[in-house]
Amino acid sequence: MPPRAKPSFLPDPFYSRVAGREKRILGDLFGLRNFGANLTHLRPGAESALLHRHSKQDEFIYVLEGEPTLVTDRGEVLLGPGMCAGFPAQGIAHQLVNRTDREVVYLEIGDRTPGDEGTYPRDDLKAMLDPEGRWVFTHKDGRPYQPRSDP
Template structure:
């Protein structure tokens, strides 16, 4: 049990954006510059899964195209139009549309905002310890350890 009082409910936009906008090495971070994530599950003390309210300004992408070994992911578009890019190609996601990415499939994915308006969406993922993320288009992988994410080259050397 924690002594920190938890809210029963809150306004999602009242949650402060993450202080650190990206964990990517500098040569990759520019691709997500301007992305704003609000960790909605954290104020409630959620430990098993995370929920982010994410805003992508025009020209921004959600992440580098990636695939998780053990984490399932789900996105639900609230506002704007995003382009989902997967191994199969591109799919337009409009408000009310959702997409899911089961762990371990190897199907790299991310969202890109090619429109003139911001895209606002919810992203949900579990917090399985020991997850590994592969970025198929880059010499990059991430490993979730006890101290957080380690960003590595695909040969295992750190950035």
């Protein structure tokens, strides 16, 4: 399975923060519709996502290689191979950050509940899942972000 062609759908100025993330969308490979499964690689210094929480989606991660730092709105925990974490909808905000000099590899699984929204406590960003299953990003006050001009 090749990596996802577009590394992120986040608008500027957030796109660069996840530029060191590479996802292989395994769930789509098998036609899964109720949940997604991704094999994700984080280069040194990369973030898995912005600190966020979902309104309807549960998420689960399982670390395969490396030592990512799990950052939440309640603190931080260093994870290692064989460790996992789960994030119920409307629960704590979370992200993984690779603060090491080695690549991190983990499996992430999340459901695909329609109408999900993402909130970002540290950033002026809100995400809404549209009827076609695509994320639409706005400022917290509802103003749209300018579309990215990908090279």
